[in-house]
Amino acid sequence: MPDTALTVLDARSLQRTLRRMADEIVELNNGTDDLLIVGIQRRGVQLAARIVSMIAERENATVPQGALDITLYRDDLQTVGPRPVVGPTDIPTDIDGKHVVIVDDVLYTGRTVRAALDELADFGRPRRIALAVLIDRGGRELPIHADIVGRTVSVPPGSRIDVLIGEMDGRDAVVQVTPGTPA
Amino acid sequence: MSGPLGKDLLGLEPLSGDQIRLILDTAEPFKEISERAIKKVPTLRGATIVNLFFEASTRTRVSFEFAEKRLSADTVNVAASGSSVSKGETLVDTARNLEAMRIDMVVVRHGASGAAQFLAERIESNVINAGDGTHEHPTQGLLDLLTLRDHFGKLDGLKVCICGDVLHSRVARSNIWGLTKMGARVAVCGPRSLLPNAIDGMGVTVFDHIEEAIGWADALNVLRLQLERMTAGYIPSLREYNRVFGVSRERLERAGRDLLILHPGPMNRGVEIDSDVADGPFSVILDQVTNGVAVRMAVLYLLSGGRPELAEAAKGGGGAAR
Numbered sequence: 375m376p377d378t379a380l381t382v383l384d385a386r387s388l389q390r391t392l393r394r395m396a397d398e399i400v401e402l403n404n405g406t407d408d409l410l411i412v413g414i415q416r417r418g419v420q421l422a423a424r425i426v427s428m429i430a431e432r433e434n435a436t437v438p439q440g441a442l443d444i445t446l447y448r449d450d451l452q453t454v455g456p457r458p459v460v461g462p463t464d465i466p467t468d469i470d471g472k473h474v475v476i477v478d479d480v481l482y483t484g485r486t487v488r489a490a491l492d493e494l495a496d497f498g499r500p501r502r503i504a505l506a507v508l509i510d511r512g513g514r515e516l517p518i519h520a521d522i523v524g525r526t527v528s529v530p531p532g533s534r535i536d537v538l539i540g541e542m543d544g545r546d547a548v549v550q551v552t553p554g555t556p557a
Numbered sequence: 558m559s560g561p562l563g564k565d566l567l568g569l570e571p572l573s574g575d576q577i578r579l580i581l582d583t584a585e586p587f588k589e590i591s592e593r594a595i596k597k598v599p600t601l602r603g604a605t606i607v608n609l610f611f612e613a614s615t616r617t618r619v620s621f622e623f624a625e626k627r628l629s630a631d632t633v634n635v636a637a638s639g640s641s642v643s644k645g646e647t648l649v650d651t652a653r654n655l656e657a658m659r660i661d662m663v664v665v666r667h668g669a670s671g672a673a674q675f676l677a678e679r680i681e682s683n684v685i686n687a688g689d690g691t692h693e694h695p696t697q698g699l700l701d702l703l704t705l706r707d708h709f710g711k712l713d714g715l716k717v718c719i720c721g722d723v724l725h726s727r728v729a730r731s732n733i734w735g736l737t738k739m740g741a742r743v744a745v746c747g748p749r750s751l752l753p754n755a756i757d758g759m760g761v762t763v764f765d766h767i768e769e770a771i772g773w774a775d776a777l778n779v780l781r782l783q784l785e786r787m788t789a790g791y792i793p794s795l796r797e798y799n800r801v802f803g804v805s806r807e808r809l810e811r812a813g814r815d816l817l818i819l820h821p822g823p824m825n826r827g828v829e830i831d832s833d834v835a836d837g838p839f840s841v842i843l844d845q846v847t848n849g850v851a852v853r854m855a856v857l858y859l860l861s862g863g864r865p866e867l868a869e870a871a872k873g874g875g876g877a878a879r
Binding site: 443446447451455456459460461462463464492493496497498 | 560561579582583585586587589590593594595597598599600601628858859861
């Protein structure tokens with residue numbers, strides 16, 4: 375049986391969802407003052423960039439943007455070993471007292487967000503940290519929840535969510551993939 | 558138990574170009590950690606690393622120690638000064654004792670070529686060679702490669718001349734292996750008495766005159782004249798060495814173009830390199846030191862962890878974290 379792919383969001387609905395998330399971020403923060411948007415490598419960084427430019431369009435405000443690579447904060451180095459490529463971490467401003475919004479593509483076990491929280495703590499003490507994810511697929515293994523969710527999808531075990539971003543994958547889409555059985 | 562580099566880092570000779578590139582690419586994000594207010598990530602929390610130095614070292618030992626501490630490893634420094642006991646016996650005994658204390662990694666510097674491999678074959682911990690005799694000093698070679706790549710953007714096709722005391726230099730050997738594997742062209746320049754007999758078989762160009770080397774190269778890696786290893790009369794005098802082979806500003810200016818200047822340290826100012834070159838605008842000697850920490854963090858990271866049996870268990874339990 376071949377893999378089956380179910381489209382969760384096409385390019386236009388992904389754009390619409392991101393625009394709503396951008397609005398919700400500004401609403402949650404009560405404006406853009408002291409706001410810092412931090413994407414998690416790698417697709418979270420691309421999504422964060424889009425959200426920042428949407429906020430710029432609507433609010434006429436430039437919100438600083440950062441990137442986190444949580445590879446060095448993972449809790450599974452001793453088991454799975456080093457990931458081949460560690461991406462850059464770039465926090466452009468002092469984060470003390472800031473309202474930080476972490477942006478990622480998929481929220482699943484919560485372990486990535488746990489690592490991101492630990493990493494942010496090493497940069498300072500934000501006033502508040504919120505989490506915005508494009509897809510919440512359930513399956514949490516830690517007490518972590520998202521403040522802003524693009525789409526909640528119930529994904530059965532064994533299936534996965536692929537977020538495709540134009541800059542990296544050539545097109546925008548969110549697809550639920552169920553691996554087929556080998557013939 | 559073996560990650561992308563295998564169990565140990567003993568030299569650059571056994572590594573592939575891809576493995577070297579992986580280390581350099583991994584070192585890149587580690588530079589940023591040393592710029593943070595809190596210069597620490599939890600990556601190697603709980604790992605125990607022994608820095609076993611049978612030879613004097615400031616730069617390399619401190620650099621390794623910073624790299625280990627910035628990755629949150631627990632470190633112990635063992636400075637075993639040269640003893641009368643034969644080196645083989647000392648190392649075996651030391652190895653057994655270290656293993657008994659349940660350590661994870663050993664960083665070893667030793668005056669005997671092959672000492673790191675000798676140790677690696679006898680203990681289960683990861684072994685990192687921090688310089689063994691006149692054999693290799695792989696992390697120094699790697700930080701030189703990283704510094705060159707930072708400056709020129711690539712190593713492929715780059716012309717690098719290693720100047721001076723090649724005979725006694727493990728740095729030279731690691732550089733030659735690393736640079737040639739990355740596609741750079743390598744030359745050496747120095748008195749024939751300080752070049753190894755087998756130099757012609759290493760695929761490098763030999764210059765007898767420093768002016769020729771300066772005319773050819775994009776970068777000079779100026780080696781320290783290892784006076785402490787010179788048991789016989791290799792050179793007539795330090796003054797004459799400086800006059801014939803010293804890298805001076807006048808000589809560089811005559812080349813009519815800019816050459817990058819590297820030196821692994823510690824420098825003999827006024828012997829192999831003049832002060833106005835060492836402190837000049839084209840010197841990246843301190844960049845090398847900064848890069849040393851990042852490269853060593855990358856090596857420690859890439860050698861660590863990776864226990865497949867636990868990974869299998871984790872996979873059954875829930876799959877990739879997200």
